[in-house]
Amino acid sequence: MTLTIDFPAETERKLLARAAATGKDVVALVHEAVEEKLRTPLPTFAAVLAPVHEDFRKSGMSEGELDLLLEGTLAEVRKERRERQGQGS
Numbered sequence: 001m002t003l004t005i006d007f008p009a010e011t012e013r014k015l016l017a018r019a020a021a022t023g024k025d026v027v028a029l030v031h032e033a034v035e036e037k038l039r040t041p042l043p044t045f046a047a048v049l050a051p052v053h054e055d056f057r058k059s060g061m062s063e064g065e066l067d068l069l070l071e072g073t074l075a076e077v078r079k080e081r082r083e084r085q086g087q088g089s
Helices: 009-022 026-039 045-059 063-088
Strands: none
């Protein structure tokens, strides 16, 4: 695959400096950076939510209590949104 990428001047300066410092051309340097980025797996949804689940577990709150909290918060957000939309009319 061939790509054309427009970088800001500062990014270009950094790329050229890094390439010169490592004895590589810019194409090789960018290719290596992309490959490295692709080797890093994306976090799973479960991993992203693990701290939230842990906080919930530590809170001692029941699932029913959490449902009520979330429903109340959602109702507040929706009310605020409706109020803002009403002011914009």
